[in-house]
Amino acid sequence: MKKLFILFTVGMLGMNSMAQSVTVSFTGKSINDDYLQIDSIKVINLTENKFSVYKYPDTIVDLMTVGINDLNHETNFFKLSQNIPNPFNGTTNFTLSLAESENVSIEVTDMLGRKVLDFNRSLEKGTHSFTLTLGVPQVYFLTAQAKNQKATIKMVNMQSFGGNSNITYNNDNNFTPSLIQKTAKSVSFNPGDTMQYIVYYNGIFTNVVQPQSVSENFVFTFDETVFVDKTPKNRTVLIEEYTGINCGWCPDGHRIADSLVAVHAGVIYNMNIHAGGYAKKYTTPVGTLLNNYFYVSSYPAGVVSREVVNVGGTYKYPISRSAWGYVAQQLYTRQSYVNLDAKTTIDTQTRKLSCEIQAYFTENSAAVNGKNYIHIAILQDSIWGPQSNGQNLYPAMYDPITQKYRHNHMLRELILGVDGENMGGGSKNTMYNKTFTYDIPLVISDEDVKLNHLEVLVFITEGEPSNTEEYQYNKERVIYVTKSNIEFIEEE
Numbered sequence: 001m002k003k004l005f006i007l008f009t010v011g012m013l014g015m016n017s018m019a020q021s022v023t024v025s026f027t028g029k030s031i032n033d034d035y036l037q038i039d040s041i042k043v044i045n046l047t048e049n050k051f052s053v054y055k056y057p058d059t060i061v062d063l064m065t066v067g068i069n070d071l072n073h074e075t076n077f078f079k080l081s082q083n084i085p086n087p088f089n090g091t092t093n094f095t096l097s098l099a100e101s102e103n104v105s106i107e108v109t110d111m112l113g114r115k116v117l118d119f120n121r122s123l124e125k126g127t128h129s130f131t132l133t134l135g136v137p138q139v140y141f142l143t144a145q146a147k148n149q150k151a152t153i154k155m156v157n158m159q160s161f162g163g164n165s166n167i168t169y170n171n172d173n174n175f176t177p178s179l180i181q182k183t184a185k186s187v188s189f190n191p192g193d194t195m196q197y198i199v200y201y202n203g204i205f206t207n208v209v210q211p212q213s214v215s216e217n218f219v220f221t222f223d224e225t226v227f228v229d230k231t232p233k234n235r236t237v238l239i240e241e242y243t244g245i246n247c248g249w250c251p252d253g254h255r256i257a258d259s260l261v262a263v264h265a266g267v268i269y270n271m272n273i274h275a276g277g278y279a280k281k282y283t284t285p286v287g288t289l290l291n292n293y294f295y296v297s298s299y300p301a302g303v304v305s306r307e308v309v310n311v312g313g314t315y316k317y318p319i320s321r322s323a324w325g326y327v328a329q330q331l332y333t334r335q336s337y338v339n340l341d342a343k344t345t346i347d348t349q350t351r352k353l354s355c356e357i358q359a360y361f362t363e364n365s366a367a368v369n370g371k372n373y374i375h376i377a378i379l380q381d382s383i384w385g386p387q388s389n390g391q392n393l394y395p396a397m398y399d400p401i402t403q404k405y406r407h408n409h410m411l412r413e414l415i416l417g418v419d420g421e422n423m424g425g426g427s428k429n430t431m432y433n434k435t436f437t438y439d440i441p442l443v444i445s446d447e448d449v450k451l452n453h454l455e456v457l458v459f460i461t462e463g464e465p466s467n468t469e470e471y472q473y474n475k476e477r478v479i480y481v482t483k484s485n486i487e488f489i490e491e492e
Contacts, residue, residue, distance in 0.1 A: 022191065023215045025085055028201050031223045038220075039200045042424065046209070047193035080144045080151035083132065087215045089159035090133060094142065097127045102146045106167065108132070111139050119167045129170040135160060198424035206434045207424040223433060228341040228358035235336040237328040238459055238481040239270040240303040242296045242318065244278025245386050251393035251405070253300030253321045258408070260325050267332050269457055269481050271379050273411045281385060282407065282445055286414045293418065294318055305331050305478040306461065337363035338372070338426070342458040342484035346451055347491050351440040353378075353415075355484060357458055358433050365426025367462030372479070373420035376436060379455040383407040383447055409455065412444045420461060456484040 028036035044051040083094040096104065106119040116134070134140060134157045143152045189195070195212040198205055201222045208218055241257050243250040257270040274282035275291035278299050294303050294317040301318035304327045308315050311323075319327065339362060344355045355376055365372055387405030391398040397406040414420075415438040423432050440449055459481035 025217045027219045029221050042198040044196040045189050045193050078149040082153050083155050085217050087156035087158045092132050095127050095129050096144050098125050100125050105145045108142050117165055117167050131168040133166050135164045204431050204433050205425045228360045229339050230360050232362040233339050235331050235334050236481050237268045237305050237331050238478045241272050242301045243272050245281050246388050247278035247299040248389040250300045251390045255394045256321045270409055271411050272409045286418050287411050289418045307477050336480050340480045340482050344456045344484040344486045345489050347489055349490055353438040353440055356435040360431045364428045370426045372423045372426050373461045374423050375420040375459050376415045377457040378413045379409050380412050381408045381453045
């Protein structure tokens, strides 16, 4: 069976004196490497807060800075497609559509008009595919002509290909059609702007967020195997406990949080964040940022699902350990609009962590502007070290022989940063699916990172991250949190 896939191309015009264009293209594939037809793409310039949406099917529009073609684009007319990819590294593809059988001449010239290649042949009515190899990196023009019809495209080769140049005609009985450029549009941007590309296929969406300065082809792999539950569920709760080894009451906070997790397994999750004046060990940059962001000033303190809580008429994030369970109960009895699950593998040889996330929206997102953020926390158990008053307030964690305290659920890293990554969608009955990777270091804050002691917590927040102190209004509450299962592998 012939395989076919759709390539969306977006030309982003840099606002500089050279008016250079950057072309980004998007290809959909299955986990079996078959090509898939992408349904739509949302392109967001996060720097300038602008976006465009492209849906299949769409009218083909040649990118003016890349192609030159003044002909009618209807399928029953002579049509030369823009080569894909463009710019390219030695090899690229293009198609030529004919309304009737006729003699065709194709010529490739350099910027000085010197002929590099030509192709002359009688071709039948229909669409014909070609592969073009050009050996020298420079700008080329490809012109196709039949009878009185003529079209030209501009091509940019970025890489030397051994000096060899040729045109290969692909239409034989065994040929699997190349990609089809379905749409090409222009989006204004400045080189270096942070772009977000959200790609939809069959109710599944994924994305890429990155600064964009050069042309690039993105290949998105969609796995239609669903492991997240699609049944509406209640919210789950995250307790972020702020602690330190010199904090005398902190072991009691550890005990209370552990007890809540034990009683409400699969509903309440906790992480211990060593930060502030009492934390002389185990601190991390992300932990310090969170401590400052949530205005934590007394320890132990807990931020429960990042909810703003009215404490005696004062609205605040950090609350006393005696209130953690009460606030958590108010949250896990409420329905969530999104479910979340994750699968993690860790390669014990390379220390490469790979975390696949699925989030299914049972209802439309309630986030401001529909912005939900995904977060991945790396925690570590069984770190033995000092802890003030540990033997008295949490003796189960204290070893009288070594006189050391067992620290669990210790935050080691947020691999997507303190803000997380914008998921880019949140419509009812759609599923977010994305895999993140992380190279696990050998040591974090002077402690060995032992792979078999790691935990991975994944959670979703709603709203736009901000470092502005907020009262009575919370823009980034945790809607759902879950613990990922971990499979240890050893690549050959």
